[in-house]
Amino acid sequence: MIHTPLVRELRARLGAENVLSAPSELAVYDCDAYTIERRRPDVVVLPQSTQQVAEVVKLAKRHDVPVVPRGAGTSLSGGCVPLGGGVVVVLARMNRIVEIDLRNRMAVVEAGVPNLRLTQHLAGTGYHFAPDPASQAASTIGGNVATNAGGPHTLKYGVTVNHVFGIEAVLGDGWIVRLAPVENPRELDLIGLIVGSEGTLGIVTKIWVRLTRDPQDYRTMRAVFNTVDDATRTVTRVIAAGIIPAAVELMDQGIMAAIEETMHFGLPLDAGAMLVIELDGPAVGLDAQQERVIEFCRDCGARELLHAADSRQRERLWQCRKSSGAALGRLSPSFLCQDGVVPRTRLPEILRRIAEIGRKHQLRIVNLAHAGDGNVHPNVLFDDRDPDQVTRALAAGRELLEACIQCGGSITAEHGIGIEKVDLMERLFSE
Amino acid sequence: MTTDALPLTQTNAPADAAEVAEVVRGAFRDKMPVYPIGGGTALDYGGRPTAPGVGLSLEKLSRVIDYPADDMTITVDAGLTIAELAEHLRTHRQRLPVDIPHADRATVGGVVATAPSGPRRYAYGTMRDYVIGVRVVDGTGMEFSGGGRVVRNVAGYNICRLMVGSLGPIGVITQVTLMVRPMPEASALVVCEVGDFDAAERILAALVHTQTLPAAVELLAGPAQQQGAVLGPMLESSAARVIVGFEGSELEVDWMVGQLRKEWSEAGISTPITIEPADAAAAWDWLGGLPADVQINVRPGATVAMIEQVLRLDSRCSIQAHAGNGVIRVGWSPSQTPPVALSPSETPPTTLPWRELRGAAAEAGGNVVLLSHADDRQLTARDVWGPPGDAATVVRAIKDRFDPQGILNPGRLDYGS
Ligand SMILES: Cc1cc2nc3c(=O)[nH]c(=O)nc-3n(C[C@H](O)[C@H](O)[C@H](O)COP(=O)(O)OP(=O)(O)OC[C@H]3O[C@@H](n4cnc5c(N)ncnc54)[C@H](O)[C@@H]3O)c2cc1C
Numbered sequence: 001m002i003h004t005p006l007v008r009e010l011r012a013r014l015g016a017e018n019v020l021s022a023p024s025e026l027a028v029y030d031c032d033a034y035t036i037e038r039r040r041p042d043v044v045v046l047p048q049s050t051q052q053v054a055e056v057v058k059l060a061k062r063h064d065v066p067v068v069p070r071g072a073g074t075s076l077s078g079g080c081v082p083l084g085g086g087v088v089v090v091l092a093r094m095n096r097i098v099e100i101d102l103r104n105r106m107a108v109v110e111a112g113v114p115n116l117r118l119t120q121h122l123a124g125t126g127y128h129f130a131p132d133p134a135s136q137a138a139s140t141i142g143g144n145v146a147t148n149a150g151g152p153h154t155l156k157y158g159v160t161v162n163h164v165f166g167i168e169a170v171l172g173d174g175w176i177v178r179l180a181p182v183e184n185p186r187e188l189d190l191i192g193l194i195v196g197s198e199g200t201l202g203i204v205t206k207i208w209v210r211l212t213r214d215p216q217d218y219r220t221m222r223a224v225f226n227t228v229d230d231a232t233r234t235v236t237r238v239i240a241a242g243i244i245p246a247a248v249e250l251m252d253q254g255i256m257a258a259i260e261e262t263m264h265f266g267l268p269l270d271a272g273a274m275l276v277i278e279l280d281g282p283a284v285g286l287d288a289q290q291e292r293v294i295e296f297c298r299d300c301g302a303r304e305l306l307h308a309a310d311s312r313q314r315e316r317l318w319q320c321r322k323s324s325g326a327a328l329g330r331l332s333p334s335f336l337c338q339d340g341v342v343p344r345t346r347l348p349e350i351l352r353r354i355a356e357i358g359r360k361h362q363l364r365i366v367n368l369a370h371a372g373d374g375n376v377h378p379n380v381l382f383d384d385r386d387p388d389q390v391t392r393a394l395a396a397g398r399e400l401l402e403a404c405i406q407c408g409g410s411i412t413a414e415h416g417i418g419i420e421k422v423d424l425m426e427r428l429f430s431e
Numbered sequence: 432m433t434t435d436a437l438p439l440t441q442t443n444a445p446a447d448a449a450e451v452a453e454v455v456r457g458a459f460r461d462k463m464p465v466y467p468i469g470g471g472t473a474l475d476y477g478g479r480p481t482a483p484g485v486g487l488s489l490e491k492l493s494r495v496i497d498y499p500a501d502d503m504t505i506t507v508d509a510g511l512t513i514a515e516l517a518e519h520l521r522t523h524r525q526r527l528p529v530d531i532p533h534a535d536r537a538t539v540g541g542v543v544a545t546a547p548s549g550p551r552r553y554a555y556g557t558m559r560d561y562v563i564g565v566r567v568v569d570g571t572g573m574e575f576s577g578g579g580r581v582v583r584n585v586a587g588y589n590i591c592r593l594m595v596g597s598l599g600p601i602g603v604i605t606q607v608t609l610m611v612r613p614m615p616e617a618s619a620l621v622v623c624e625v626g627d628f629d630a631a632e633r634i635l636a637a638l639v640h641t642q643t644l645p646a647a648v649e650l651l652a653g654p655a656q657q658q659g660a661v662l663g664p665m666l667e668s669s670a671a672r673v674i675v676g677f678e679g680s681e682l683e684v685d686w687m688v689g690q691l692r693k694e695w696s697e698a699g700i701s702t703p704i705t706i707e708p709a710d711a712a713a714a715w716d717w718l719g720g721l722p723a724d725v726q727i728n729v730r731p732g733a734t735v736a737m738i739e740q741v742l743r744l745d746s747r748c749s750i751q752a753h754a755g756n757g758v759i760r761v762g763w764s765p766s767q768t769p770p771v772a773l774s775p776s777e778t779p780p781t782t783l784p785w786r787e788l789r790g791a792a793a794e795a796g797g798n799v800v801l802l803s804h805a806d807d808r809q810l811t812a813r814d815v816w817g818p819p820g821d822a823a824t825v826v827r828a829i830k831d832r833f834d835p836q837g838i839l840n841p842g843r844l845d846y847g848s
Contacts, residue, residue, distance in 0.1 A: 102639055103732040104757075126640060148585045159583065161592070162560050177821050182728050182757065182797045185546070185596060186816035186844065188826050192559060192592025196585050213644060236501045242524060242613035282644065284686040285679065341581045343502040373583045374502070413583040421586070428586055429576070 006063045007043050010087075013055050018093070020044040029070065029088050033135075034078040034420055035334070036390065041068070041088040048093050050168060050176055050205040057203065058174035060087045069199040071112065071143030074135040076337050077418025079147065079198050089203060091142050097121055098206065105211045106165070106181070111142025111204050115149075118209075127211040130157040133414070134325070142204045148196030150414035152247040155372030156280075157212060159414070161195040166208025169194060171201070181208040198416050215246070215280035219290040220314040223297040224271045224304035228252060229348045231273040235371050236345060237296040238277070243289055245372060246280040249321050252351060254366030255328075255379070262327040265320045268304065275371065276321050324368055332364075332381035338397050342409035344374035353403040354378050361392040365400075375413035376404075402427065432471035432536070434486060439466065442486030448566060448574060448605040454487055455603060455838075456572025464841050467603045469541025470512060472533040475803060476545055477598055478812025481842030489540050492605060495519055497580070504563065504580055506608040509540025524614045528555040530719030540604040546596035549719040550647035550676060553755040555612070562591040564608030567601065570834025575602070582610050593829070599840030601833045615678035618646070618711045619688050622662060623695060623703040624669035631671050632735040634700065635754055638675065641694055643687040647676035648755030649718060652738055655749035655762065661717040671738075673754070676715065684708065721751045722803075723760035725785055729797035731757040740791045744784040757797070761788075789817055812845035819845060 010019045020026060021043045030038040042065065047053045060067045066086035073080050082088050091112040098108040102125060109118060115136040119128045131144055132151040139149065145167070150159045166181030179191050194201050225231040228250075235248050251259070251274045260267045267274065275297075279289050290307065297305055308314035328335045342350045351367055354376075358365035369376040378400055382393040401411045401424055411417075411424050434442070445451045458465045464484025468474065489510035497506040500523035507516060513527075513534040520526050530549025531537055537547075543565070548557040564578035567590075577590020593601060625631045631650060638648055651662075652671035658664055665672060677687040688705055695703055706714045729737050734754045741748060741761055749762040789799045801815045813819075827846035831837075 101732075103636055104730050105639060148589075150583060150585075154583060158556075158560065159585075161589065162556060171825075177825070179822060180796070180798075180820060182730060184728065184798050184820060185726070185800050186798070187820055187822060188597055188601075188829060189559060189592045189595060190822050190825060192589050192595075196589050216642065239503065239613070240501060240523075242616065244613065282642075282679070282683050282686060285683040288680070288682060341583055343499060343504070343581055345499065345501050370583075374581055375583050408579075409581050410579050410584040410586045412586050413581070414585055416585055417587070425587060 006059060006065065009059055010043060010045055010056065013059070014045055014047060014052055018046045018048065029073070029090070030081070032073040032075040032078060032080040034076050034081075034418060035384070036336070036394065037078055037081055037419060039081050039083050039085065041082040042085045044088045044090060046090045046093045050170065053089060053170045053203050053205055054174045054176050056087060056089055057170050057172065061173060067203070069146070069203045071140030071146070072114065072135075072138045074139045074143065075147065075418055076339065076415040077412070077420040079416055079418035081419050083419055091140060091203070091205070094205060100125070102127060102211070106208055107211055108206065108208050109141050110206055111140060111145070113141050115139055115141055115144055122211065126214050128214055129209055130163050130212040131160045134322070141207055141209065145195050145204050145207055146197065146199050147414070147416040150370070150375070152249055152370055154370065155248065156244045156246050161192055163210045163212070164191060164195055164207055165210055167191050167194055167204055168206035169202035169204045177202070196416070198418065217280065217283035217286055218246070218314060219279045219286045220308040220317050221277045221290065221293060221297070222306045222317045223275045223277070223302040224268055225273045225275070225300070225302055227272040228351050230301045231275050232345070232347045232371065234275065234296050234300040234302070237300065238293055239372070241292060241296070243279070243292065245277050245293075247276070247278040248370070248372040249276040250274070250347070250369040250371035251321065251324070252367040254364065255324055255368055258331050258366050259320055259324055259327045262330045263320070263323050267320065271303070276317055328366070328379055328381065332383070334382055334384040336380040336382065336393050336397050338378045338380065338400060339375070339412050339415035340378070340401050340404035340409060341373070341375045341413035342404050342407040344371065346407045346409070347371060347374060347376065350376060350403060350407050350409070354400050357396050357399045357403070361396040363389070363392055363396055365396065373413070374409065398424070434468060434471060434474060436475035437466045437468075437486060438480050438483040439486040440483050442468070442488055444488040444491050446491050448492070448568065451487065451489070451492070451603055451605055452568045452572045452574050454485070455568050455570065458485060458838050459571050459836055462836050462838065464838050465603070466840060467540070467544070467599060469510065469538035469544070470533065470536035472537045473541060473545045477840070477843030478815045478845060479810065479842055480840070484838070487603060489538060489605070496606065500525060502582070503611050504582060504608055505611055506564065506580060506606065507539055508606055509538060509604045511539050513537045513539065513542060520611055521614070525611045526614045527561060527609055528612050529558055529561065532720045532722070539607050543595055543604055543607055544598050548753075548758075550649050550715070550753055551719070552753060552758075553648050554644065554646040554678070559592055559595045561609050561611070562595055562607060563610050565591050565594050565604055566606035567594060567604050569602040570600070570836060570839045578608065580608050598844055600830045600844060602839065615680070617681045617684040617708045618676065618678040618715065619684050619708050620674055620676045620706040620711055620714050621688055621691050621703050622672055622674045622706065623700050624665050624672050626668055627670050628735050628739050631673060634673050635735065636732070637694070637698060638755070641691060643677065643691050645675045645755065646678040647674070647718070647753070649674040649676070650734070650738070650752040650754040651750065653742065653749040654747060656751070661714055674718070681708075718751070721760065721762070723751065723762045724801065724803050725761040725788065726800045726802055727759040727761065727788060727792050727797060729757045729759070729792060729795045731755055733757060733795045733797065734759060737792065737795055737797070741788065744787055812842055816845050
């Protein structure tokens with residue numbers, strides 16, 4: 001496509017340095033973090049302003065080629081793959097933090113600002129941006145908005161949509177809309193509609209986000225259980241007591257083994273599950289809450305309990321959760337990180353069914369869960385050089401999502417539909 | 432219940448969602464307007480209905496369908512009242528942390544459609560943050576659903592968000608799944624009076640950096656508030672009251688009250704009073720149920736300046752601001768104790784200087800909505816809501832898809848043209 005009229009026009013408008021069309025340059029954009037399906041775009045543009053985005057969209061429309069927006073490309077569901085070719089619009093160069101306004105507890109950012117950069121920028125102000133997907137060092141706030149990203153803290157602090165109250169976006173015909181940062185009861189909640197729409201309603205260029213007060217203090221615990229049921233019952237007891245932890249991460253036996261094989265934290269290999277629980281809030285209430293949580297862990301049969309005495313120990317407790325991605329990377333040539341959700345009390349059931357699915361397809365599946373809200377991430381380990389394994393991994397992924405639907409849940413809690421799950425939508429909404 | 436605000440030829444009370452769909456299908460065929468009715472507490476919210484039609488009462492849809500308390504969700508029929516909902520949730524020490532007036536009559540479906548909120552929105556957000564699943568009958572009589580019964584779900588467009596505050600034209604809500612929260616163990620409020628509005632703004636600005644975690648940041652001003660109902664009269668020399676509410680464990684609330692008093696005392700704010708846990712519930716209820724005729728939305732930091740403008744336009748009015756959120760509620764009736772219905776002898780609402788207010792709010796980047804205009808039949812939807820914004824054409828296109836004949840609550844919203 002190197003010399004097509006569209007590319008020439010794009011170059012004229014955006015400057016040649018912001019338009020990529022050589023095959024070697026395009027190859028980088030043929031997939032995202034879901035690497036199973038790939039398609040090279042015909043041209044990639046890196047606009048620097050909302051105006052430029054609008055021009056690109058208008059040009060693409062005139063030439064009748066599709067447009068796919070892209071942030072950092074960390075999507076785990078293939079949301080950035082341009083299945084129909086066309087233009088990929090990369091927002092990475094629109095990365096200005098436009099305004100920090102503490103009086104109004106808000107920040108205004110361009111879509112390409114990496115999530116973590118905003119929080120780093122806010123250090124010392126007493127505020128942060130609450131959504132913190134595990135990909136936050138790379139993923140963009142625009143991408144977080146498009147996927148309604150979550151993270152470990154959503155049970156207490158909500159997902160991205162709970163923290164966005166203004167959006168500027170370029171719609172499909174190149175029209176720039178600004179959805180007011182002041183709530184207007186006369187209008188349908190279009191912001192709520194665009195958040196999580198994965199780029200299908202428009203390209204988000206600027207975002208007004210709510211800032212959240214930093215917690216005064218933390219208490220972090222790690223508890224090891226013989227069974228997933230014990231761990232899940234613990235979470236239920238904690239929540240029934242009116243304690244909403246800042247995070248409750250569950251790791252099953254498989255992922256503990258995977259972490260232990262590569263990282264050697266000294267995790268017991270015969271344990272059924274492990275929880276990392278974190279409480280936050282005003283310091284005065286935390287010790288009493290921690291005591292109760294520990295009591296619930298013991299009641300439910302915790303066989304090993306640690307709590308962090310200082311921030312270094314806290315880091316260490318979190319380390320074993322956070323290193324899971326790296327551990328899997330070392331264990332297996334490829335892994336499919338799935339994302340399903342069930343009512344929290346049905347976590348033991350879904351994990352049993354996932355194990356069956358793994359046995360059936362002869363694949364190792366290890367699980368992480370944001371246990372507080374029933375969001376489970378089964379990781380299907382496979383070798384992408386073996387077409388048969390790829391087929392089985394995809395089949396297993398699909399079956400475990402169907403199991404989530406059957407357990408009264410849904411096929412994605414935070415990673416989005418992308419190209420991966422489109423064909424499951426009908427299943428979900430006809431149940 | 433009075434349905435005077437609606438031009439009804441008859442009212443149906445279907446027994447279930449299938450019957451709701453049947454009524455709407457019939458209306459769609461006959462191009463007959465349909466007015467959904469919940470508890471009848473907000474039937475005059477929005478513009479005047481433009482044509483006679485059938486009332487569709489959801490009162491018989493009043494079951495709790497599923498309450499898995501351990502999952503912190505509840506699925507209910509749209510006609511269940513908020514008070515009944517609260518009663519069920521109380522058995523598991525849970526609640527929906529949104530302040531809803533007339534809870535004894537207001538229904539879950541009505542509340543989703545109108546999206547009221549109150550003081551607690553500072554900490555907990557609004558209905559938008561709690562609706563995780565809906566079942567709806569659209570304007571052709573077709574049933575559809577959005578979301579689900581899990582607290583986290585990003586599969587597909589967020590139809591729940593589309594329904595919250597939609598006031599009818601997307602569809603008739605028949606079933607709702609809500610995320611709920613634990614009931615806090617304790618609560619208290621700290622109240623201070625300020626001599627002028629500059630002082631009020633200083634206090635509000637300082638609250639951004641308080642060590643405490645307020646559940647509500649309220650400001651009261653104007654003659655009725657000066658007389659004070661639950662809180663007692665203000666000092667002669669005071670211009671306004673700032674109220675900060677706390678909720679949490681007993682330890683937390685106790686500490687936060689002490690900490691805020693310390694912060695205020697260091698800032699030279701004199702003699703705040705504390706409404707102790709034993710009396711706090713009554714104060715919260717009062718603050719959550721204060722009526723108003725007009726709502727102004729601005730940025731939080733523009734709240735105080737806007738209030739000063741309102742009082743300059745009409746010094747008789749009474750003001751409650753959810754100041755931490757930039758929501759200003761203005762009442763013109765002499766007493767701020769409900770009900771606010773204006774009797775003929777009182778100032779008719781046409782004298783409200785809302786046109787001037789609208790200009791001032793627009794300048795501050797905000798907007799003005801008339802909440803009650805019971806006696807004024809001249810007001811159009813445009814008067815009530817103000818001029819359509821940037822996205823009106825998009826909104827209209829969405830609405831036309833769900834309600835192609837325009838039979839759902841015609842006239843109450845204005846989509847521009
Ligand atoms: C190691 C790892 C950990 C992860 N952890 C989490 C997690 O904890 N929680 C979570 O929710 N997700 C997680 N993810 C998934 C992913 O990071 C999130 O979906 C993230 O929000 C995507 O941001 P991005 O900038 O990379 O967007 P991209 O991947 O570039 O795009 C994602 C989707 O959004 C669209 N899009 C991107 N930018 C825009 C825009 N400006 N306007 C309109 N549409 C746009 C794209 O077309 C695509 O459909 C993880 C991914 C990885 C690789």
